[in-house]
Structures are given as C-alpha cells and as structure tokens.
Amino acid sequence: MQDITREMSISHAEFRRVLVLAFGQEFRPVGAGSVEFENSDGSIRLSLGTESSRRMGSLTIPVTRLTLRFNGLDPVHIRDFLVRFDRSFQRGGG
Numbered sequence: 001m002q003d004i005t006r007e008m009s010i011s012h013a014e015f016r017r018v019l020v021l022a023f024g025q026e027f028r029p030v031g032a033g034s035v036e037f038e039n040s041d042g043s044i045r046l047s048l049g050t051e052s053s054r055r056m057g058s059l060t061i062p063v064t065r066l067t068l069r070f071n072g073l074d075p076v077h078i079r080d081f082l083v084r085f086d087r088s089f090q091r092g093g094g
Contacts, residue, residue, distance in 0.1 A: 002078065004068045008089070011062040012051050019046075022088030042072025044081060 049065030
C-alpha cells in the first residue's frame with residue numbers, strides 16, 4: 001500500500017466535477033469525501049480532507065488536502081494514473 005498526500009487549490013465541488021469529466025464513472029463513492037476505483041490489479045482511493053481557503057491579498061483560493069491510497073498496484077500503474085490525474089487537474093493561465 002502506498003499513500004500520497006497533496007494540497008490542492010480546489011474546492012470539493014470543483015474536484016468532483018473535474019474527476020467525473022476526467023474519469024467518468026470509473027470511481028464510485030465509498031463514504032463522505034472518498035471515492036474508489038477497483039479492478040483485478042488493485043485499488044485507488046481518493047479521500048478529500050476538510051476544505052479551507054487561503055488569502056493572497058484580495059484573492060481567496062480554496063484549499064483541499066487530498067490523500068491518494070494505492071493498494072496492490074505496481075509502480076508503473078501508479079505512475080500512469082498520476083500522469084492522467086495530474087493532466088486532468090492542471091489549470092492554465094496567461
């Protein structure tokens with residue numbers, strides 16, 4: 001089992017919206033603030049921590065702590081998931 005914790009500047013509602021757009025119905029709810037994907041190789045559980053905010057001058061940014069728990073997956077599958085996940089949650093600016 002491997003856990004990765006990240007602090008993301010995203011609200012819970014926005015996280016759920018992006019997750020569905022990126023992964024469709026691959027993840028299923030498993031409790032308040034957690035979703036899980038399981039297949040014959042193992043499982044991935046995403047658990048959202050408490051939503052808070054950070055102020056930067058007059059700007060307020062949502063902040064959510066996310067724990068990704070990988071169970072039974074080899075390093076290649078974990079890397080592939082993280083690449084897909086990171087691309088899905090990237091935001092551009094200009």
